[in-house]
Amino acid sequence: MLRNELYKPWFLKEDWGIEIVDGEFSGTVIQIQKMDFAKDGSSSMDVDYHIIHRPDIVSEEQTKSELFKTVFETIINDVVREAVENFKDEQDRNNNTSEPNP
Numbered sequence: 826m827l828r829n830e831l832y833k834p835w836f837l838k839e840d841w842g843i844e845i846v847d848g849e850f851s852g853t854v855i856q857i858q859k860m861d862f863a864k865d866g867s868s869s870m871d872v873d874y875h876i877i878h879r880p881d882i883v884s885e886e887q888t889k890s891e892l893f894k895t896v897f898e899t900i901i902n903d904v905v906r907e908a909v910e911n912f913k914d915e916q917d918r919n920n921n922t923s924e925p926n927p
Contacts, residue, residue: 852883856876857874
């Protein structure tokens with residue numbers, strides 16, 4: 826997982842997002858507005874987001890670059906992978922319950 830190495834998630838009431846903490850875009854804070862599986866049947870995700878903080882050293886043009894898209898995609902993949910693993914762990918705990926021995 827890249828959590829806490831490349832990015833840190835943040836949560837505020839109903840809102841959530843990530844802060845990039847390493848690399849060229851360090852200090853950039855992004856709010857995730859919506860994440861859904863792509864409607865085209867592919868395994869990709871559609872993500873609506875906006876940048877709520879961009880350090881002065883990161884230009885707006887840089888946040889539209891292929892490098893930024895690649896970094897953001899890597900982070901989103903990591904977030905989804907962690908969520909799936911947590912869900913599977915929770916399901917395993919719920920499915921492996923046993924009655925106590927009387």
